Amino acid sequence: MSEAPTPLAHAVSRWHEDPFSRGAWSLLRVGGTPATRSMLGRPFGRVIIAGEATHPEQSGMVHAAFDEGRRAAQWCLSQGFGSVAVVGAGAAGIGAARSLQQAGIRAAVFEARERIGGRAWSVELPTATASSVVMELGANWLQQGERNTLAPVAQAMGCRLVPTDFHRPLELGHPPAMGPQTTGAVMAELHARVERATVQRDLGLAEVVDAFLADPAPFDRATVQRVVDSEVFLDTGAPLGELSARLGFEAGVGAGDRWIVGGYRSVLAALAEGLDLRLGTPVTGIHWSTSGVELRHAQGESRADAVIVTAPAAVLQAGSPRFDPPLPAEQQAALSLLTAGRVEKAALVFGERWWPRSTDGYIRIADGAGRISEWLDLSDALGLPAITAIFVGDWAAELWDGHDDASVAAGVARVLQRATESAGR
Ligand SMILES: Cc1cc2nc3c(=O)[nH]c(=O)nc-3n(C[C@H](O)[C@H](O)[C@H](O)COP(=O)(O)OP(=O)(O)OC[C@H]3O[C@@H](n4cnc5c(N)ncnc54)[C@H](O)[C@@H]3O)c2cc1C
Numbered sequence: 001m002s003e004a005p006t007p008l009a010h011a012v013s014r015w016h017e018d019p020f021s022r023g024a025w026s027l028l029r030v031g032g033t034p035a036t037r038s039m040l041g042r043p044f045g046r047v048i049i050a051g052e053a054t055h056p057e058q059s060g061m062v063h064a065a066f067d068e069g070r071r072a073a074q075w076c077l078s079q080g081f082g083s084v085a086v087v088g089a090g091a092a093g094i095g096a097a098r099s100l101q102q103a104g105i106r107a108a109v110f111e112a113r114e115r116i117g118g119r120a121w122s123v124e125l126p127t128a129t130a131s132s133v134v135m136e137l138g139a140n141w142l143q144q145g146e147r148n149t150l151a152p153v154a155q156a157m158g159c160r161l162v163p164t165d166f167h168r169p170l171e172l173g174h175p176p177a178m179g180p181q182t183t184g185a186v187m188a189e190l191h192a193r194v195e196r197a198t199v200q201r202d203l204g205l206a207e208v209v210d211a212f213l214a215d216p217a218p219f220d221r222a223t224v225q226r227v228v229d230s231e232v233f234l235d236t237g238a239p240l241g242e243l244s245a246r247l248g249f250e251a252g253v254g255a256g257d258r259w260i261v262g263g264y265r266s267v268l269a270a271l272a273e274g275l276d277l278r279l280g281t282p283v284t285g286i287h288w289s290t291s292g293v294e295l296r297h298a299q300g301e302s303r304a305d306a307v308i309v310t311a312p313a314a315v316l317q318a319g320s321p322r323f324d325p326p327l328p329a330e331q332q333a334a335l336s337l338l339t340a341g342r343v344e345k346a347a348l349v350f351g352e353r354w355w356p357r358s359t360d361g362y363i364r365i366a367d368g369a370g371r372i373s374e375w376l377d378l379s380d381a382l383g384l385p386a387i388t389a390i391f392v393g394d395w396a397a398e399l400w401d402g403h404d405d406a407s408v409a410a411g412v413a414r415v416l417q418r419a420t421e422s423a424g425r
Helices: 034-040 062-079 091-102 151-156 180-197 205-214 221-235 264-272 313-317 329-336 393-400 405-422
Strands: 009-012 026-028 047-049 083-087 106-110 122-126 132-136 161-164 170-174 257-260 276-278 283-289 292-297 300-304 306-309 322-324 338-340 343-349 362-367 372-377 386-392
Touching: 009 122, 009 405, 026 034, 034 329, 034 338, 047 062, 062 083, 062 091, 062 306, 083 091, 083 292, 083 300, 091 106, 091 264, 091 306, 106 300, 122 264, 122 343, 132 264, 132 343, 132 386, 151 161, 151 264, 170 405, 180 205, 180 221, 205 221, 221 362, 221 372, 257 264, 283 306, 292 306, 313 329, 313 338, 329 338, 343 393, 343 405, 362 405, 386 393, 386 405, 393 405
Parallel strands: 047 306, 083 106, 083 306, 106 276, 170 362, 283 322
Antiparallel strands: 009 343, 026 338, 122 132, 161 257, 283 292, 292 300, 343 386, 362 372, 372 386
């Protein structure tokens, strides 16, 4: 095997260990239902939690977070609050603050990081030419077609959107590719089995999958396993034993998804224009009562009539910010039914493209042990050799943990190099 070329530039995510994300996106544990999410988002006192985790149908999405932020703002408006504090400047916080500001309500946004966007994080990398390239370390695609409220915003802003058909990946590695028809049929059967198995009570997703593997007809076991690895595990990054069998499997992801040239940041920065943003201001405590709220943060204390909290569910679970009095039982119960998976990205820029071309720039690499990584090759769309790697679960842990960013980038490039060589390209 030859050495993998060294990237000219790289950027690496650390969502799993980042104290302001603590994982990728929220997932239902066994016993959780869409109502769990609504319960988390129900107002209490003068507080409301909003974000991707509180959307009952479109969780785990940027546009869902934005819509949830707007929902929280509507509640504040309906209560007649004159000033609102917003914790977090991701899509939900921006959606909330923008709606409030448009209605003439003062809304200060307290953001822990030195940037806006949260789990939508676009980075700019140098290239071999004079131009740089914007790549995503978090959210990448506008998904769920017409239900995506940010897609028309991006279009109206004149953003160039590049489609990706997830059903037509270039598959490298082992075992051999599974066509879209087989994949669709296995997933339909899995959903039918979930429906049947969960009539009486919720089960762990692993239980339903194990029963399917034990009795895979009309498919064979290897086919079912491969489809589960690529369609279910890849979409969650969490051990299936932890997850509810009723999990939504990211409905609406597939054909019609588009990524934004210039990144999510171009859309979110435009939406955040003119907002009262306090970057680098982690909120450590929220004291709430029937008369108002008090926030403790790096710069001291702030008071408002109400607060919209958009910190990710996994961050709230870890006790940040601290609520005084504590979160009501309903919200605590809802949080205990959520978890987050591990999904990491590495953005790589090279001097030239040395990996194979795929129709839509979408590549999947299997390692032969049930682990699959996804790759978005930006080269054709941008005319620059740039590729983003997406690793989940154990494979991400193996490549990321204990390694600095340059070693992660090198390790990831090696995976692409080996797959390219074994495909004889
Ligand atoms: C690797 C990856 C890939 C993804 N791919 C896609 C995709 O292709 N398409 C898609 O639609 N979605 C995707 N998602 C999901 C999407 O990014 C999220 O659902 C969405 O961005 C969440 O928005 P949010 O506002 O709810 O939370 P966040 O974006 O996490 O915003 C919360 C904000 O709160 C801040 N914060 C946290 N704690 C505090 C505190 N104590 N004080 C002050 N501020 C605090 C955080 O810094 C953050 O800015 C992806 C996510 C990841 C991680």
